[in-house]
Amino acid sequence: MPLTNEQKVALFRNLVRAMTFDQLMLRLIRSGRLVGFYHEGSIAMAPGVAAGSFLEKSDILWPHLRGHGIAHMVGKGIDITTYFAEHMGRVTGCCKGRSSYHCSFPDDHVHGWSGNMGANFPMSVGHGFSAKYKKSGQVVMSCSGDGSYGEGRAHEAMLMAANWKLPVIFWCENNQMSQHTAITDIFPGQFISALAAGYGIPAKVVDGHDLFACGEAALSAIDHARRGKGPIFIECVMVRPHEHSVGSVNAAGAKKRDPEQMAQWKATLDPQKAAAKSLLEEGLMTQKQIKQIVADAGKEADAIEEFCEQSPKATPPIEELIAGVYAT
Ligand SMILES: Cc1ncc(C[n+]2csc(CCOP(=O)(O)OP(=O)(O)O)c2C)c(N)n1
Numbered sequence: 001m002p003l004t005n006e007q008k009v010a011l012f013r014n015l016v017r018a019m020t021f022d023q024l025m026l027r028l029i030r031s032g033r034l035v036g037f038y039h040e041g042s043i044a045m046a047p048g049v050a051a052g053s054f055l056e057k058s059d060i061l062w063p064h065l066r067g068h069g070i071a072h073m074v075g076k077g078i079d080i081t082t083y084f085a086e087h088m089g090r091v092t093g094c095c096k097g098r099s100s101y102h103c104s105f106p107d108d109h110v111h112g113w114s115g116n117m118g119a120n121f122p123m124s125v126g127h128g129f130s131a132k133y134k135k136s137g138q139v140v141m142s143c144s145g146d147g148s149y150g151e152g153r154a155h156e157a158m159l160m161a162a163n164w165k166l167p168v169i170f171w172c173e174n175n176q177m178s179q180h181t182a183i184t185d186i187f188p189g190q191f192i193s194a195l196a197a198g199y200g201i202p203a204k205v206v207d208g209h210d211l212f213a214c215g216e217a218a219l220s221a222i223d224h225a226r227r228g229k230g231p232i233f234i235e236c237v238m239v240r241p242h243e244h245s246v247g248s249v250n251a252a253g254a255k256k257r258d259p260e261q262m263a264q265w266k267a268t269l270d271p272q273k274a275a276a277k278s279l280l281e282e283g284l285m286t287q288k289q290i291k292q293i294v295a296d297a298g299k300e301a302d303a304i305e306e307f308c309e310q311s312p313k314a315t316p317p318i319e320e321l322i323a324g325v326y327a328t
Helices: 005-030 046-053 066-076 080-087 120-134 146-150 152-163 211-226 259-268 271-281 287-310 318-322
Strands: 060-062 140-145 168-174 203-207 232-237
Touching: 005 046, 005 066, 005 080, 005 211, 005 271, 005 287, 046 066, 046 140, 046 168, 046 211, 046 232, 060 066, 060 120, 066 080, 066 140, 080 287, 120 140, 120 152, 120 168, 140 146, 146 152, 146 168, 152 168, 168 211, 203 211, 211 232, 211 271, 271 287
Parallel strands: 060 140, 140 168, 168 232, 203 232
Antiparallel strands: none
16 A cells, blocks of 8 residues: 655654664663663664554554564654653653563553563454454554564464454564574575465565555555454564674574674665655655754654653562562
8 A cells, every 4th residue: 555755754754763762772771771681673673663653543552572662662652751761660661660671551552572472462363353343443463573473372363363354463573583593494484474374364575674665564454454354464574683682691502693794784774774765766855854853863862861860760669569460
């Protein structure tokens, strides 16, 4: 489904913001101010932005872990400031600074992570079933990496969603790496989306470094699901030009990846540069307007950093902590 000029500019703005916030995350963790670790998004953020940007507020979004879902949430218009505060363990965080990135935004129908890869699959089927049963008109954007499709739950979910014609979009961000394992070591086919054919789910493969191709795919997929045509599978293919995460210590024994190759990918496959070039060539934006978007995103990131630094650290007493535990 073709994008309007306004949609292209909006996608570009969201991508610039998402990639700027990704840099802020790296800055915070490298300076020891962020709790835990961070799964860098880098040049793999175009699919996330596209996945979030055309959803209605009432639609359900399960973001992908890469970039900690910032791209997906920026797309859906979530308050990223409180998300950063959460990462930094501040009382102003969206879960009062207690969850690191295992948090959610229930009022915006955005669900976080349990740390259990593939947990989104059965939950997405549940949400899809609920939407259909209640005739709510909602669609479910269920984002995962390629690695999660080795999970049995992915297949149960695809089968049930197909059988019941649920409004679920299986949005696969295939960066060809699952933590420290190359996809070619664990998957025999060329495309993950080929798996969808077995369940009769239509599928499309797009270049995950092409912001506008991802945007068109997202628009079509949302339209497909909204019209009651059942699930659809979109696979965005990319590279991962860095290690699995920053701040984690579990990379021992990982196969060494070629640093020169990764640097070359970073330089040549940057979706922001490609989108800016295309907007300029199409005459949709001037160089000055593009620079303004970049400058505004930088100011926004500085304001987020300042807000988090000023916010008190979350050190709740034990009684208050366990008040948020619903089951053991
Ligand atoms: C059930 C489960 N198995 C293994 C892990 C460890 N783990 C964390 S991230 C990850 C790789 C995920 O790969 P993918 O879904 O392709 O996302 P990517 O990081 O490549 O973007 C793994 C195996 C986990 N968190 N949960």
